[in-house]
Structure formats: structure tokens, C-alpha cells
Amino acid sequence: MDGMDMRSILKCVRCGTCRSVCPVFDVIGWESSCARGRMLVAHGVAMGLEADKDVLDTLNMCTTCGLCEYVCPSGAVPAKVIEHTRHQLVLHGRLTEAQKELAGRAKDFGNPLGEERERMSWLGESAKDVRERADYVFFAGCLGSYRYPELTKRTFDILKNYGVTVLQEEVCCGSPLLRTGSDPGRLISKNLEQIKKTGAHTVITGCAGCYTTLKNDYPEGLNIVHVSEFLADRLDAMDLKKLDLKVTYHDPCHLGRCNGVFDAPRDIIKAVCDLEEMKSNRENARCCGAGGGVLKGYPELSRELSRRRIEEMPEGVDYLVTACPLCRTNLMRGGPKVEVLDIIDLLEMAME
Amino acid sequence: MQNTVLLEKLQGIAGKSRVSTSTADLYCYSCDASQIRGLPDFVIRPDTTEQVSEIVKLAHDNDIPVTPRGAGTGLSGGAVPVEGGIVLDMSSMDAVLELDLDNLQVVVEPGIVQEKLNAYLEPYGFFFPPDPGSSAMCTLGGLIANNGSGMRSVKYGTTRNYVLALEVVLADGTVINTGSKTMKSVAGYSLTDLFVGSEGTLGIITKATLKVRALPGERSVLLASFENPELAGRAVVKVLSSGIIPSACEILDSDIIKAINAYDPRIGLPQAGAILLFEVDGTENSVLEGIAMIEDACKSLAINIRTAANKEEREEIWAARRLVGAAVSRLDPMRTRVYVGEDIGVPIKEIPRMLHKVREISEEFDLPIMTYGHIGDGNLHTGMCIDVLEDREWEKLNNAADKIHRTAIGIGGTVTAEHGVGSARVDYLEMELGKALEVMITIKKALDPKGILNPGKMGV
Numbered sequence: 001m002d003g004m005d006m007r008s009i010l011k012c013v014r015c016g017t018c019r020s021v022c023p024v025f026d027v028i029g030w031e032s033s034c035a036r037g038r039m040l041v042a043h044g045v046a047m048g049l050e051a052d053k054d055v056l057d058t059l060n061m062c063t064t065c066g067l068c069e070y071v072c073p074s075g076a077v078p079a080k081v082i083e084h085t086r087h088q089l090v091l092h093g094r095l096t097e098a099q100k101e102l103a104g105r106a107k108d109f110g111n112p113l114g115e116e117r118e119r120m121s122w123l124g125e126s127a128k129d130v131r132e133r134a135d136y137v138f139f140a141g142c143l144g145s146y147r148y149p150e151l152t153k154r155t156f157d158i159l160k161n162y163g164v165t166v167l168q169e170e171v172c173c174g175s176p177l178l179r180t181g182s183d184p185g186r187l188i189s190k191n192l193e194q195i196k197k198t199g200a201h202t203v204i205t206g207c208a209g210c211y212t213t214l215k216n217d218y219p220e221g222l223n224i225v226h227v228s229e230f231l232a233d234r235l236d237a238m239d240l241k242k243l244d245l246k247v248t249y250h251d252p253c254h255l256g257r258c259n260g261v262f263d264a265p266r267d268i269i270k271a272v273c274d275l276e277e278m279k280s281n282r283e284n285a286r287c288c289g290a291g292g293g294v295l296k297g298y299p300e301l302s303r304e305l306s307r308r309r310i311e312e313m314p315e316g317v318d319y320l321v322t323a324c325p326l327c328r329t330n331l332m333r334g335g336p337k338v339e340v341l342d343i344i345d346l347l348e349m350a351m352e
Numbered sequence: 353m354q355n356t357v358l359l360e361k362l363q364g365i366a367g368k369s370r371v372s373t374s375t376a377d378l379y380c381y382s383c384d385a386s387q388i389r390g391l392p393d394f395v396i397r398p399d400t401t402e403q404v405s406e407i408v409k410l411a412h413d414n415d416i417p418v419t420p421r422g423a424g425t426g427l428s429g430g431a432v433p434v435e436g437g438i439v440l441d442m443s444s445m446d447a448v449l450e451l452d453l454d455n456l457q458v459v460v461e462p463g464i465v466q467e468k469l470n471a472y473l474e475p476y477g478f479f480f481p482p483d484p485g486s487s488a489m490c491t492l493g494g495l496i497a498n499n500g501s502g503m504r505s506v507k508y509g510t511t512r513n514y515v516l517a518l519e520v521v522l523a524d525g526t527v528i529n530t531g532s533k534t535m536k537s538v539a540g541y542s543l544t545d546l547f548v549g550s551e552g553t554l555g556i557i558t559k560a561t562l563k564v565r566a567l568p569g570e571r572s573v574l575l576a577s578f579e580n581p582e583l584a585g586r587a588v589v590k591v592l593s594s595g596i597i598p599s600a601c602e603i604l605d606s607d608i609i610k611a612i613n614a615y616d617p618r619i620g621l622p623q624a625g626a627i628l629l630f631e632v633d634g635t636e637n638s639v640l641e642g643i644a645m646i647e648d649a650c651k652s653l654a655i656n657i658r659t660a661a662n663k664e665e666r667e668e669i670w671a672a673r674r675l676v677g678a679a680v681s682r683l684d685p686m687r688t689r690v691y692v693g694e695d696i697g698v699p700i701k702e703i704p705r706m707l708h709k710v711r712e713i714s715e716e717f718d719l720p721i722m723t724y725g726h727i728g729d730g731n732l733h734t735g736m737c738i739d740v741l742e743d744r745e746w747e748k749l750n751n752a753a754d755k756i757h758r759t760a761i762g763i764g765g766t767v768t769a770e771h772g773v774g775s776a777r778v779d780y781l782e783m784e785l786g787k788a789l790e791v792m793i794t795i796k797k798a799l800d801p802k803g804i805l806n807p808g809k810m811g812v
Contacts (some may be wrong), residue, residue, distance in 0.1 A: 010740045013689050014385040015678040016425040020467070020488035029397065029444055030377055031424065037380035044379050054374035073615060074681035074689060 005084065006046060012039040012076040018068035023287050024061050024294075027304050032058045035068035035078035042085040051094040059086055060096055061301060063294045064179055065253040065287035079292075086181025095181065098297035103182035110171035110187070111142040112296075119170060122149030126156055134165035137200040138227075139191075139214065141207040142172050143325035148342070151325075155206055155227060155344045158351075162234070164204060167194040175209035178217055180293035188218060195222065204230050206344065208252030208324035209291065212259055226255060228323050228343050232264040235271050240350040245273040245318045247346065250309065250331060251285035252324035265323045265343050272350035279312035286312060288322075290330035306334030321346050353414050355393060362394055362438075365406045370397045381421065381439045386691055388429025388775045390808075392419070392439040399444060401519060401527060401558040408556060409525025411438055411804055419806050420552040422463065422494030425486040427691045428774025430498060430551045434808040440556065442493050448472055449559065455533060457516060459561045462493025478564040481508035484770070485674040493557050498772040499549030503600040503673070506728030507633075508565070510770065512548045519559035520547055523800035533561060546795070551772055552806040554799045568633035571599070572643050573660040573669060576650045577624035581605050581711070581723055583653050584626040585704035588727050591630070591649040592700060596642050600631035601728025602673060607683065608724040608735070612672045615679040619668050622656060628727070629669065673724075680722055680735045687737035692776065693753025696760035697731045697769030709759045710734055717752040719745075731769035758783070773810045781811035 018035035019025055025034030032041065032054070041058045045051055064079040072078070089095060090103075105114040122145055123130065138159050144152040156166060171191060174184030195203060202223040205211050215224040231238075249269060255261045262282045269275045280286045289295070289305025313320060313336065320336050322328050323343045331340045353361075355373075362371045372378075372395045382391045393416075398404045411418045417437030424431050433439050446463035453476055460469060466487040470479050484490055484502035494500070496518070501510035517531030531537065531544035547555055578584040584603055591598070604612065604627045613621055621627060628650070632642035647657055660666040672679070681689045698706045707723060710732070714721040725733035734756055738745035757767045757780050767773075767780040782789050789811055796803070796812035 006741060007686065007688075007739075010688055011681060013678045013681060013691070014383060014424075015675075016385065016423050016486065016489045017675065017678070019423055019425075020465070030372065030395075031380040031441070032374070032376040037376070040380050040383070041376050049379065050375065052375055054376040058376040058380075073675035073678035075679075075685075076681075 008077060009039060009043045009046060009081055011074055012036060012078070013074045014040070015073065017071055017073055018078065021067045021071050023065065023067070023289065023305050023308065024063065024301065026308065027301060028061070033061060035062070038062055038082055039076065039078055042081050045085055045089065051089050056089070056094065056096050059089070060099070060180070060293060060297050062292050063253070063287045063289060063305070064292035066258050067253070067284070067287065070257055070283055083179060083181065090181040096297055098293065099180045099182065102176050102180055102293065102296060106172050106177055106187065107185060111146065112172060112176040113142055113146055115146045117146070119145045120166070120168060122152045123156070123166070124153055126153055126160065129160045130168065131165040133199045134163050135200055135202065136162065136164040137195055137198055137203045138164050138166050139173065139203050139205040139210055140166060140170060141205060141210045141325065143329065144206060145170070147329065148325050151342055151344060152206070154348060158231070158344070159204060159227070165198055165200070167191065167198070169194060173210040173213045174217060175213040176293065178213060179291065192218065206323070206342070207326065208255035209326055211261070212254040215259060226261050226264065226323060228268055229261060229264040231347065232267040235268065238351065240272055243273040243350055246276055246316065247273055247319040247321045248276050248278050248313050248317045249281070250278060250288060250320060250322040250327055251281060252322060252327045253285070253287050253291060255323055256285055257283050265321070268343055268347055269321060272346060276314045276317055278314065288327040288330045290326045295326070295330055302330060303333045306330045310334040310336045319346065358410075358414065358416070359394065361410055362396060362407060365410070366396050366398050366403050370399070371395070381424070381441065382432065384424045384426040384429060384431050386427050386429045386432070386774065386776045388432045388434060390432045390434035391436060392433040393436050395439045395441055397441045397444045401521065404440065404521045404556055404558050405525045405527050407438065407440065408521050408523065412524045412802060415802060415804065417804050417807050418556070420493070420497070420556045422491030422497070423465070423486070423489045425490045426494065426498065426772060426774060427694060428768065428772040428776040430772045430774035430806070430809060431494070432775065434775055443491055445558065446491070451476070453478065456564055457533065457561055458564055459559065460492055461559060462496070462557050463491050466490055466492060466495060473564055474567070477567050479567050480514060480562060480564055482511045482514065485677055487674065492560060492562070496548055496557055496560055497550065497552050499770070501726070501770045503602060503670070503726055505726060505770070506601045507597050507599040512545065514563045515544055515548050515560060516563055517561035518544050518547055518557055520555035520557055522555050523802065523805050527558070531561065551774065551809050553796060553810050553812055554805065556805070568599070570636045570639040571631060571633045571666065572639045573666045574630045574643050574646055575621070575658055575660065576628045576630070576654040577622055577656040578626045578628070578654055580625035581707040582704045584628050585707045585727065587628060587650045587653045588703060589700060590653070591646050592728065594645055594649045596632070596645045598630045598642065598646065598728060599633040600629065601726065602629040603627070603724060603727040603732070604629065604673070604676070605723040607720065607722040608676055608680065611680040611683055611722070612676050614682045615675065616668060616672045619672055624655065629673065676724060677733060677735065680737055684737060686739050688740050689735060689737050690740065690749060692736070692749060693756040694733050694735065695731070695768045695771040696734070696756060696765055697729070698760055698763055698765035700730045702763045702765065703727055703730055703732070705763060706732060706760065706765065710756065713752055713755050713759070716755075717748045719748050719752050721752065729769070730765070775808050778809070778811045
């Protein structure tokens with residue numbers, strides 16, 4: 001590990017402020033389950049600590065939600081240090097079965113779900129509207145393509161009116177691999193080549209994981225917008241009816257806190273119905289518990305994190321709205337009393 | 353007894369899931385925020401007093417060190433198992449056991465976090481006043497064991513002033529109760545006071561009865577800027593001798609001002625040689641009067657005086673102030689705050705002199721030393737940031753810290769006003785306490801003859 005990496009680890013002064021916010025620590029309670037503990041373990045690993053199963057679990061139970069980074073007084077960046085340490089360990093063959101499976105599936109199938117089906121089949125009859133060249137590309141994502149194909153098609157059907165196309169051979173953006181320490185390998189270059197071919201200057205995505213990866217891990221020069229940002233800018237031209245609904249909104253960590261997209265989803269919600277915030281929101285929003293490989297590697301922990309996020313919902317709302325398919329999937333596992341909607345589902349209700 | 357047999361017995365007491373010997377856990381419980389290190393053999397998260405008692409008895413019978421720990425936010429190594437053995441992580445014993453507002457008191461388990469206790473009390477219109485910078489995460493057990501305080505101590509005193517009664521597990525596992533629910537009691541030695549601030553060397557606190565105070569109706573914050581810290585120090589002496597007791601009186605030097613602005617740019621403190629933050633609380637009239645008196649006392653020395661515009665600004669200032677000890681690390685990406693020599697206290701009159709001495713030490717060792725702290729009670733925090741990968745910087749840092757400690761003692765002060773002795777400040781106790789240290793050692797031997805409770809701490 002070079003000098004600057006070690007300084008990043010040692011930036012943590014061990015004040016323990018992260019104990020007051022880390023959602024995983026809130027569930028587990030052992031020091032090893034909070035950011036301070038993980039920074040210590042990361043330091044240990046860098047100094048040669050044997051990475052046994054407990055060490056791997058400590059590092060892998062972080063959802064990389066970044067709330068610790070947001071509150072950290074000394075400017076430490078635990079989520080980044082943890083991702084870096086995971087990567088170092090993977091390079092030395094130290095990884096869990098869940099990490100192996102994610103990486104293997106992404107390599108073999110181009111998606112971490114292990115889906116062998118035709119990825120772009122969600123397009124259905126809209127396949128005819130795919131253009132070879134366009135200013136905008138809609139990046140559907142793995143969950144969008146395989147788990148929420150109808151929503152993804154409906155999203156594209158709105159977007160295609162604005163001259164948006166899709167990638168014919170889209171593969172996973174690389175997020176699950178990057179978050180869990182593996183190399184995204186050819187995934188990034190395969191997507192990049194296709195984006196370049198379309199001539200697009202902007203990539204639109206509806207997934208927080210894809211968003212942060214395209215924005216921060218792909219070469220600079222691409223303009224990345226979330227579908228809520230793209231549509232929030234065009235609300236005036238839409239013929240929207242006001243819905244007699246009150247909803248609450250879950251900020252996906254990798255969209256909100258990590259990249260500052262807070263207002264666009266709220267602008268859409270407020271344009272069509274009433275919004276009541278969750279107990280923690282915007283920069284302080286608690287994680288749904290799915291990210292960083294936690295849903296895959298530690299499903300019961302992930303469910304409990306979701307359950308605690310659900311407890312933060314205000315009473316009497318009609319829907320829980322979010323803007324990421326992974327958050328949506330996990331929030332549903334937390335047992336909400338109401339349906340969990342994607343922001344596009346809500347917008348469409350007002351368009352009908 | 354072999355460690356495997358011991359592990360089984362400990363698991364039998366606390367439950368399998370509450371005892372850990374994993375590499376990751378042992379590593380994570382090997383330090384606090386100080387530079388002290390020590391690897392435990394077992395980490396246990398007990399749920400009940402009975403479990404604590406049984407664990408301590410087992411440890412006593414087998415000569416195994418037991419180090420209690422709250423949130424591990426300490427700055428002296430107090431919760432670090434320097435001689436190995438068992439770390440008792442008390443943070444899951446975090447219940448409010450009884451709220452007795454007619455008697456102005458609350459009974460809590462030691463693991464409750466200060467801020468959570470205050471969130472619990474707020475709807476009833478009450479609060480627990482001691483508020484260290486670590487309020488969001490530190491536990492009441494840690495606060496009591498270290499007699500912690502914080503920004504409000506100038507008016508409200510330290511944790512000691514709020515502890516009425518304790519349940520304590522002694523070194524042989526015996527459970528005793530000290531104090532009572534009465535506001536006054538002189539029945540016997542004040543054992544409550546003995547355990548408060550004893551840093552886990554005499555017993556393990558498992559329950560505490562605490563006094564609470566009614567929340568003040570009004571608060572106001574005044575910011576006074578000065579050309580240098582010494583002038584600010586003179587202003588503090590003037591304010592305190594004018595008869596007003598502010599509810600907080602904090603000093604920030606120029607680098608600390610930069611660090612606060614870097615942590616939360618919304619605050620935008622004016623750049624100056626030093627800023628004093630005064631808070632006055634009470635009724636509307638008493639707050640207005642107090643602020644006017646402070647303004648009057650400061651005006652001949654300050655270059656600028658203003659009051660915080662509203663509650664939001666006030667809360668932003670205090671939130672940033674609480675975390676500034678660590679936030680100074682933000683000023684330079686190559687440097688990290690290291691907590692050594694950071695907690696001296698001096699008699700109020702000596703504040704300007706000590707500030708001057710700190711500046712001299714900074715120049716002598718060619719090491720920037722930032723100053724902030726609860727200047728209203730003479731407690732100065734000195735902040736030093738170094739490139740932690742450079743051995744020479746560590747040497748300078750430790751030499752400067754040593755001189756700060758010796759200077760404070762030399763002018764009638766203390767090496768630790770609120771953070772505790774732990775292992776970090778043991779070397780200065782004899783110099784500061786003289787023969788009184790022998791009395792401490794006698795007490796320790798009487799209560800813990802085998803020396804199993806938090807060994808290597810407090811010079812006992």
C-alpha cells in the first residue's frame with residue numbers, strides 16, 4: 001500500500017463519531033461493525049493482519065452508504081478505504097463466496113444476477129425505436145433489465161420522446177464488482193465503446209448504483225444524469241394531473257449523499273402529489289441496507305437494515321417512493337405497510 | 353485456566369454470541385482515540401449486572417485483567433486493555449430504568465449514550481447537563497468513570513455533580529450500591545464520589561442514579577473576536593469576575609476557526625487571532641442581561657462582538673465546536689490530529705499566561721499548536737496535527753506534549769481537566785499529586801488487591 005493510501009486510513013482519529021450514525025453498527029453493536037472498527041481492520045490488513053473470515057466479514061458488512069464520511073469530523077473516507085481494502089484482498093485471493101459469485105456471474109453473463117436471458121428483451125415492441133445515434137443514452141442496468149423489465153420499458157417509452165436511445169449490447173455497469181473489490185474488467189470498456197458509437201453526450205440511468213459508477217468510475221467526459229433529473233427539467237411541458245396522494249421518499253445513498261441528487265426526485269413528487277419526509281432524509285438519510293454487496297453477502301443483516309429504515313417512514317402515507325431498483329427491492333424486504341414505487345411509477349400515475 | 357476453558361465459562365455466563373475472540377474484534381477493541389494500544393484476549397458485551405458480577409468473579413479467581421469500556425471515545429487509553437485479558441463492552445446495557453422527575457432524577461444503565469439520554473429527557477423539559485464533544489456517541493458509564501464534562505461545565509459543573517447513586521461491581525464480583533436518592537447524604541464516606549472518575553480501576557459501574565435539570569427557556573450566544581488568544585484570555589478573566597456565569601465560554605484560535613469553517617462552511621466564523629464563544633441561558637430577561645454584561649466586559653479588548661442570529665446558527669456553531677478536535681485534521685490532507693497533551697487545566701487567572709506559554713512551546717518545537725477549549729473553567733485543549741508517517745514529527749509532538757504538561761503543573765494546573773489519566777498521563781501523576789498518589793495506591797490495594805481492574809491506569 002503506498003504512502004497516500006496509508007494516510008487515508010490514518011486520517012481516522014478514532015473519535016467514534018461514526019458510532020452515532022453507522023446503520024450496520026446500530027444493528028450489530030460490536031465495534032468491528034462500525035466505520036471506526038473497519039478503518040482499524042483496514043489498517044491491520046495493510047500492516048499484514050491475516051484476513052480470516054471475521055476480518056472479511058468486518059470489511060464486507062459495510063454497505064458503503066457513506067453516512068460516516070458525511071459526519072466524519074476529520075475528513076476520513078471509510079467507504080473508499082473499505083472498497084480499496086476489499087480490492088487489495090481480492091487481488092490476494094481473499095474473498096467470500098458471495099464476492100466470488102458476483103464476480104464470476106458478471107464475467108460469465110455480463111450481469112451479477114447470473115441471468116442468461118437476452119438482456120434487452122425488456123424493450124419488447126419498443127425495440128423498433130432504438131436509434132443507432134442519439135444525444136442521450138438510457139442505461140437500463142441489470143436490475144432494470146431483469147427484475148423490473150416493465151418499469152424499464154415504460155421509462156424508455158417516456159424517454160424516447162426526447163431522442164433517447166439504449167445500448168444494444170449493454171452489460172453490467174461494474175458497480176457490484178467495484179463495490180466488492182473485484183475488477184470490472186471488460187464491462188466498462190464494452191459499455192463505453194457502445195456509448196461512443198451512439199455519439200451521445202449524456203447517459204441517463206434510473207439506478208443509483210449505475211449512476212455513481214458511470215459518474216465516478218468511468219473515464220471523465222460523460223455527462224451522467226439520473227432519470228429523475230432528466231425528467232424534472234421537463235416537467236413544465238408534461239401534462240400532469242395532481243394526485244390525491246401523500247408519499248414519502250427514500251434517498252438512495254449512492255444517488256443522494258454520494259452524488260448530491262436530492263432535489264430532482266422531490267421536484268417530481270411535489271409536482272404530482274404531497275411529500276412527507278422520512279425521519280432521516282437527504283444528506284442524513286439512513287441506508288436501505290442493500291448496497292456494497294451486503295444484500296448479496298449478508299441477506300439477514302440487509303433485511304434488518306431495511307426494517308429499521310422502514311421504521312423511519314411517516315404515518316399515513318400512501319406509498320414509499322425511491323429512485324433505485326436495488327433500494328426498492330430491499331425496502332420491500334423490510335416489510336413496509338404500503339407499496340414501494342419507483343419515482344417513474346409515480347410520475348406515470350400522474351401522466352395517465 | 354486455559355483460554356479455551358475460560359472461553360467456555362465466559363460464554364456460559366454471557367451467552368455465546370456475546371463473547372468474542374475473533375481477530376477483527378480483538379483488533380477493534382485494542383485502542384481508543386489515544387495512542388495507547390493493548391490487545392484483549394476476550395471481548396464481552398454483557399447484558400446484566402449479574403453477568404458482569406460473574407465475569408469479574410471468574411476473572412478475579414483466575415487473575416485475569418478486566419477493562420471496562422463504554423464507546424471507546426476516550427483520549428487517554430482508559431478503555432484500552434494494556435495488559436490484555438477481558439474487555440467488557442458495556443454499551444449494550446443502555447436502558448433508562450426509571451424516570452423520577454418529581455425527584456429530579458433518572459436511573460440509567462451505563463451504556464446509554466449521552467445524546468440519547470438527552471433526547472429521552474427533552475420531551476419532559478429536562479436535561480443532563482455535562483456535554484462533552486463526544487455527546488453523540490459517548491456513554492454515561494464512560495462519562496462517570498472519567499468524570500467527563502464539556503462546554504457547559506463553567507456553569508453546570510462536571511458529571512460528578514449529577515451522580516447521586518451508583519451500583520458497582522467490585523473486583524471480587526461483589527455488587528454494592530453507593531449513595532442514595534436523596535439530594536444530600538453524609539452517611540459514611542462518599543463512595544459515589546470515589547467511583548466517579550476512578551476510570552474503572554476500583555469497580556465497574558452497572559447502574560447510575562443521575563440528577564437532571566430543567567431545560568432553560570432561553571439561550572443566546574455571543575461571539576467576540578480578538579487579535580490574539582492572550583487578549584481573549586484576559587477578557588475571560590474579566591467576564592468571570594464581573595459576576596456573570598455563562599453556560600459556556602469557549603476559546604477558538606485562528607486555526608481552529610479555519611477548521612470549523614472547513615467542517616461546516618455555513619457557519620462562516622470571522623477570521624481573527626481568537627474568538628470567544630459565550631453562551632448564556634435562563635429566562636428571557638436574565639439572558640439579555642447576561643449578554644449585555646459580557647459585551648460590556650469584552651468591549652475594551654475585542655475587535656468585534658456579535659450575537660448569533662437565531663437558534664439554527666447557534667446550534668450549527670455548537671455542533672461544529674463539539675467536533676472540532678477531530679476537524680483540525682481537515683486543514684491539511686497530509687496531517688492528522690493526534691491526541692497527546694491535549695487536556696490541561698489551569699487556574700482561571702493563569703489562562704493568559706498558559707496561552708502565552710503554549711505559543712512559546714509551539715515556536716520552540718516548530719510545531720503548530722492550535723488552542724481551543726473550555727476556557728471559562730481554565731480547561732485548554734491543545735491540538736497538534738502531524739504527518740503520522742514521519743518519525744521525526746512524532747518525536748517533536750511528544751516532546752511538545754511533555755512540555756505542555758510540565759508547564760501546566762508548574763503554574764498550579766493539571767495535566768487532565770476532563771479526559772482522564774488512563775495510561776497516557778500516568779507519568780505526570782506523581783509530579784502533580786505528590787504523596788496523594790500513595791493514598792490512591794492504598795485505596796486501590798484495598799479494593800482490588802489482585803490488581804485485575806483496568807491495570808496500568810491512573811498510576812495505581
